[in-house]
Amino acid sequence: MPSSTLHFLCLAKTGVQQKQSSHITLGSTLFPDAYNSSWLSPSGRFAFGFYQKDNGFGVGIWLLSKSHKTVVWTANRDDPPPPVTSKATLKLTEDGKLVLTTEQGEKSLIANETASSASMLDSGNFVLYNENKKIIWESFQYPTDTILEGQNLCAGCQLVSSVSETNHSTGRFRLVMQEDGNLVLYPINTENTPANAYWSSNTFGTNHKFHLYLNSTGLLQLINETDLSIYRTIRESMSWNTAAYGIRVGFDSYYYNNNQNKNTTNGTIYRATLDVDGIFRLYSHIYNGSGELNASVVWYALKDTCNVKGYCGFNSYCTYNDTKPTCLCLLGSDFVDQYESTFGCKRNYTEAQCKSALFKGGICMKQKLPLRYVKRDFQLEDEFTALLMKVGKRPPEELNEIGPIPPKQPAYHIKSKKVVVKVLLLTFSLVIFSCVFLTIFGLFVYKFLVLRYKRLLEDGNWGLTKELTLQLFSYDELRKATNGFKEELGKGLFGAVYKGTLYKGRKIVAVKRLEKLMEEGEREFQAEMRAIGRTHHRNLVRLLGYCAEDSKRLLVYEYMANGSLANLLFKATRRPDWNERIRIALDVA
Numbered sequence: 001m002p003s004s005t006l007h008f009l010c011l012a013k014t015g016v017q018q019k020q021s022s023h024i025t026l027g028s029t030l031f032p033d034a035y036n037s038s039w040l041s042p043s044g045r046f047a048f049g050f051y052q053k054d055n056g057f058g059v060g061i062w063l064l065s066k067s068h069k070t071v072v073w074t075a076n077r078d079d080p081p082p083p084v085t086s087k088a089t090l091k092l093t094e095d096g097k098l099v100l101t102t103e104q105g106e107k108s109l110i111a112n113e114t115a116s117s118a119s120m121l122d123s124g125n126f127v128l129y130n131e132n133k134k135i136i137w138e139s140f141q142y143p144t145d146t147i148l149e150g151q152n153l154c155a156g157c158q159l160v161s162s163v164s165e166t167n168h169s170t171g172r173f174r175l176v177m178q179e180d181g182n183l184v185l186y187p188i189n190t191e192n193t194p195a196n197a198y199w200s201s202n203t204f205g206t207n208h209k210f211h212l213y214l215n216s217t218g219l220l221q222l223i224n225e226t227d228l229s230i231y232r233t234i235r236e237s238m239s240w241n242t243a244a245y246g247i248r249v250g251f252d253s254y255y256y257n258n259n260q261n262k263n264t265t266n267g268t269i270y271r272a273t274l275d276v277d278g279i280f281r282l283y284s285h286i287y288n289g290s291g292e293l294n295a296s297v298v299w300y301a302l303k304d305t306c307n308v309k310g311y312c313g314f315n316s317y318c319t320y321n322d323t324k325p326t327c328l329c330l331l332g333s334d335f336v337d338q339y340e341s342t343f344g345c346k347r348n349y350t351e352a353q354c355k356s357a358l359f360k361g362g363i364c365m366k367q368k369l370p371l372r373y374v375k376r377d378f379q380l381e382d383e384f385t386a387l388l389m390k391v392g393k394r395p396p397e398e399l400n401e402i403g404p405i406p407p408k409q410p411a412y413h414i415k416s417k418k419v420v421v422k423v424l425l426l427t428f429s430l431v432i433f434s435c436v437f438l439t440i441f442g443l444f445v446y447k448f449l450v451l452r453y454k455r456l457l458e459d460g461n462w463g464l465t466k467e468l469t470l471q472l473f474s475y476d477e478l479r480k481a482t483n484g485f486k487e488e489l490g491k492g493l494f495g496a497v498y499k500g501t502l503y504k505g506r507k508i509v510a511v512k513r514l515e516k517l518m519e520e521g522e523r524e525f526q527a528e529m530r531a532i533g534r535t536h537h538r539n540l541v542r543l544l545g546y547c548a549e550d551s552k553r554l555l556v557y558e559y560m561a562n563g564s565l566a567n568l569l570f571k572a573t574r575r576p577d578w579n580e581r582i583r584i585a586l587d588v589a
Contacts, residue, residue, distance in 0.1 A: 024118040026094050032057045033086040040064075041120045045269065046072075048126045048139075049090060054166055057084040059100055059110065061126055061139060063269065063285060065293035070285070072124055072146040072271060073139050074168040075100070075110045092118055098128065113137040124148040124269075144168065146273040153177045153212040155225060159274045160188065172310055172342075173278035177212050180204045183222065183234070185280060185301065187310030198309040199280070199301045203232055218270040218284060218298055234299075270298070277325075278308035313344020317374035330374070470529075471545035475552050482511050490564075499559065508559040509544060513552075529555070540588065 024039055030049045031037060038049025047064055050057045051071060063070040087103035096114040101107050113136050115128035125148075128137040140151045145159050145168070153159065156179055161171035172188050182204035190196040203210065203222055210222040210231055220234040269285040282299040305311060305325040306318035312327035313336065319328060329335060329345035337343045479485065481500035489497045495514040502509055529546060547554040562568075565584070569575065576584065 022120050024092055024120070026092055026096060026116070028092050028118075030090040031086075032084070032088055039118075039120045041122045041124075043122045045122060046120060046124045048120045050084070050088075052166075053084075053168070055083070057086070057088065058168060059084070059090060060168065061120075061124060063124070063271070063293065065287075066291035068293065070271075070293070070295070071168055072148060072273075073126075073142075074144050074162075076108060077144055077162075077168055078170050079108070111137045123150050125151070145171070145275075146271050147212070147214050148271050149214055149216045149218075149269065151214060152223075155179055155181075155209040155211055157211075159280075161274045161276055161278060164276055171276060173274060173308070175274045175280050177210065178204070179209060181206050181208055181210045181222070181231075183210075183212060185274075185278065185308075187278070190310075196309060198278075198307060201232065201234060206231070214270060214272050214282075216270075218268070218282065220272055220282060220299070277305050278311055279305065312342055312374065315345040315347070316341070470543060471556075473545050473547045473554070473556060475547050475549045475554070478511050478547055478554050478556065481509065485511075485513060497557075502556075508561075510541075510557040510559045512555040512557065514554070 022040060022042055028039070029036075030039070032050040038047040038051075040047050045064055046061060048061050049059070051060060051062055051069055052058075058071075059075040060071050061073040063072060083102075084100070085103045089101045090099075090110075091101070092098050092115070096116060098110040098115070098118070099107050100110060111128055113128050114130075115136060116131045117129045117133075118127065119129070120126050123140075126139040127135045130136050140148075143151065143153060143157070143159055145162050147153055147159070153175075155177055157177055159175040161173040162168040163171045170188070174186050174188055176184050176186060176192060178184060178192065183201040184192065184197045185199040186192060186196050187198075201222065208231070209225045211225055212234075213221045213223050215221060221230050222232045222234065223229070224231050267287055270282065271285070272280065272282045274280050280301040281297050283295050284298050286294050288294055302308060306320070308318075311325065312318045315330050315333045316327045316335075317330060318325055320326065327341040327344075332347060333345035334348045335341060335343070336346050478500065481502050482498040483500070485496075485498045487499040489499050489510060491497070492512075495512055497510050497512045500509050500511045501507065529543070541560060542558045543555060544558060545556040547556075569581075
């Protein structure tokens with residue numbers, strides 16, 4: 001009874017899809033670079049036709065968004081014709097064949113059926129009809145790396161990852177729905193053995209065949225092909241435990257039939273994809289108000305990419321650079337491809353016999369090259385684990401005078417034109433910014449030095465040169481500095497001392513004017529010039545400059561704000577005691 005009920009509901013659902021489908025008649029043609037480059041589903045969510053692929057075009061089905069295409073199915077992914085250029089065509093011919101014709105005129109069939117019409121359904125399924133409107137071919141029967149809502153992965157069928165996000169040819173990993181009922185992840189080109197598996201649903205040994213089904217509520221379910229009951233729902237939560245995923249075990253036909261009968265009307269689209277890195281993930285897509293498609297991961301089979309067997313090729317090991325998984329070569333080997341570190345490594349020496357050993361749990365196990373499925377595990381805290389490698393010498397042609405040539409490090413090769421344009425724009429912007437910054441900085445330094453030089457000229461602050469040489473003043477300068485020799489500080493045998501200011505009043509000086517210019521006065525002038533001009537002591541007054549203009553002789557000294565030593569010793573109210581006099585004498589000496 002459950003089986004017949006489900007069959008009726010599936011027919012009803014197909015009828016609904018046909019009413020919502022976009023009808024494609026014989027003779028319809030698509031062109032890569034024209035407006036009619038794809039056939040849309042009625043809601044406009046899915047499209048079938050040409051999409052951008054590296055430097056050319058591919059044929060497939062994708063989920064539409066305002067700025068991004070999410071490819072969910074690819075035609076002829078492992079048997080591509082010559083490069084598909086903008087001159088290619090995709091046509092549902094008058095004789096009912098869906099044919100891709102390249103610019104060179106070579107033809108390849110997308111589907112080996114003779115159809116009367118075709119449709120791109122809202123479920124993401126592209127179908128061909130016969131003259132009785134019966135589906136004779138559908139893309140859902142030939143999944144590549146993705147299954148959509150309402151799509152099955154039958155027993156014995158598999159999903160295969162893509163090479164990259166832009167190249168949807170067969171990649172390096174596969175998800176197999178085995179005949180024994182177990183859903184297992186393997187590296188490509190390996191046998192279906194436990195040694196090669198890196199994740200499984202652990203649903204073997206039931207003597208039943210299952211198929212994987214994604215329902216409209218985003219649940220991944222294993223369906224018993226005998227009675228169509230739900231044996232297990234894989235998605236329970238964001239989990240990466242390989243032991244138990246099921247939350248529904250046993251017969252639940254009502255739940256299964258209900259989900260089969262639901263139409264996707266809530267705006268959320270689910271897809272389950274075996275991604276490029278070998279991890280099986282379930283995604284939800286929700287359209288926002290601006291037509292963008294917001295994608296989020298609902299569930300994933302594994303959290304740690306380094307647990308994916310075969311993520312790194314032979315003779316390399318998986319580790320993490322911050323949070324990003326990366327592949328590094330084992331000792332004695334170099335990358336096979338400098339641009340693709342995941343392709344593995346090759347030996348860089350010529351010694352024929354090479355050995356390695358794995359020490360783990362107190363046991364040393366001999367290993368044979370090439371090594372595979374190697375990863376660096378930081379969680380093994382309770383036991384010491386080490387890989388021992390016997391490395392031969394590098395061949396002579398790889399040696400130079402300095403020593404062995406170091407292994408070549410992987411380089412990054414940018415293929416996307418958008419990325420290249422962004423890099424060039426960023427580089428150009430940085431160059432312009434650097435030039436502007438250096439120009440502004442140069443002007444600032446120039447103005448600073450010019451202003452500093454002007455201030456030095458105005459202030460007369462010459463630093464060390466000022467301390468070692470005497471400055472020559474004019475008589476008018478000193479007359480103005482002393483305000484016409486107005487304030488007298490003291491008087492000696494050969495002249496009086498006046499108070500003055502230099503450099504716009506910023507420096508107070510004492511100007512001694514020799515009034516009796518006779519032989520004794522000239523000798524006094526010369527003696528003070530020679531003696532005090534060569535003396536530099538912190539406790540002695542310093543001669544700053546002089547004036548020798550005609551018969552006028554003037555000397556410029558530092559101003560003693562506290563008075564002279566003679567005043568302190570003989571005229572002060574409080575005269576220094578004997579100890580202070582000794583200290584003064586020592587300081588002067």
